[in-house]
Amino acid sequence: MRVRVLGSAAGGGAPQWNCACPVCRDARRDGRDRTQDTVAVTGDGTAWYLLNAGPDIRTQVLRTPELAPGPGLRETPVRGVLLTTAELDHTLGLLSLREAVRISVYATATVTHALSTAFPLRPMLGAYTDLDWQDLTAGLVLDGGLLVHRLTVGTKRPRYAGDTPGEDWVSALRLTDTRSGSSFVYATCLPAWTPAFGTFVTGADEVLLDGTFTTDDELTRTTGRPGSAQAMGHLPMAASHPMTTGYPGTRFRYGHLNNTNPSLGADIAADGLELLTDH
Numbered sequence: 438m439r440v441r442v443l444g445s446a447a448g449g450g451a452p453q454w455n456c457a458c459p460v461c462r463d464a465r466r467d468g469r470d471r472t473q474d475t476v477a478v479t480g481d482g483t484a485w486y487l488l489n490a491g492p493d494i495r496t497q498v499l500r501t502p503e504l505a506p507g508p509g510l511r512e513t514p515v516r517g518v519l520l521t522t523a524e525l526d527h528t529l530g531l532l533s534l535r536e537a538v539r540i541s542v543y544a545t546a547t548v549t550h551a552l553s554t555a556f557p558l559r560p561m562l563g564a565y566t567d568l569d570w571q572d573l574t575a576g577l578v579l580d581g582g583l584l585v586h587r588l589t590v591g592t593k594r595p596r597y598a599g600d601t602p603g604e605d606w607v608s609a610l611r612l613t614d615t616r617s618g619s620s621f622v623y624a625t626c627l628p629a630w631t632p633a634f635g636t637f638v639t640g641a642d643e644v645l646l647d648g649t650f651t652t653d654d655e656l657t658r659t660t661g662r663p664g665s666a667q668a669m670g671h672l673p674m675a676a677s678h679p680m681t682t683g684y685p686g687t688r689f690r691y692g693h694l695n696n697t698n699p700s701l702g703a704d705i706a707a708d709g710l711e712l713l714t715d716h
């Protein structure tokens with residue numbers, strides 16, 4: 438299995454186009470660019486799947502040699518997209534994949550319903566490509582031998598979907614290579630570290646955690662805007678980091694950084710970082 442971070446920022450990216458906060462200013466000055474959260478995974482090095490498809494997907498695919506097309510004229514290693522939320526920063530990129538001859542999209546019934554009604558991305562995309570839209574059920578096996586398990590970790594709706602019904606809004610995914618046995622957990626939107634989540638990550642080789650905010654008050658402290666991290670559905674790093682010490686043998690790193698989050702270092706994912714390689 439190989440796991441590659443294509444984008445390591447929360448919605449808006451970092452720097453964000455209209456933000457002059459210290460983190461965005463420093464990023465502009467130093468030429469650093471975090472694009473919006475998307476991860477690429479493969480079991481066999483040939484069939485690749487995207488975990489979410491953010492607005493920066495075209496740039497991300499172009500700068501990832503493994504995702505280059507060929508040898509057929511419109512042959513692409515990208516087989517499909519697994520959605521963990523219905524948020525715009527995780528779904529808008531699907532519209533940029535409309536040139537695909539065929540693409541598979543996996544989502545919960547809740548997310549699928551939102552993307553069929555409140556934000557009708559599914560029927561829109563289906564007008565442009567051969568769209569194979571499937572339920573993201575536990576026990577799904579992807580091309581290349583990746584086994585998928587899913588856990589609902591949150592019930593927060595996207596802002597556009599205020600009265601759309603459903604419970605399975607925010608998922609964590611666990612991907613296991615059926616040949617090597619290695620496993621990766623993707624949980625970049627994690628509202629709380631529940632016992633169920635603790636069980637879900639037990640024994641994983643690598644986990645990408647919610648790094649949206651360092652502390653619960655980060656957004657208000659840095660921008661003056663109201664809103665605590667936990668009210669926005671994001672467990673702050675200060676609260677999740679102590680939990681990670683209970684899992685020896687598992688490497689935890691953070692993705693989905695908001696542009697207000699100044700964190701750098703070995704535990705912080707950057708665009709292009711390879712999280713796991715055993716292929």
Ligand SMILES: [Zn+2]
Pocket residue numbers: 452453456457458459460461462696697
């Ligand atoms: Zn900023």
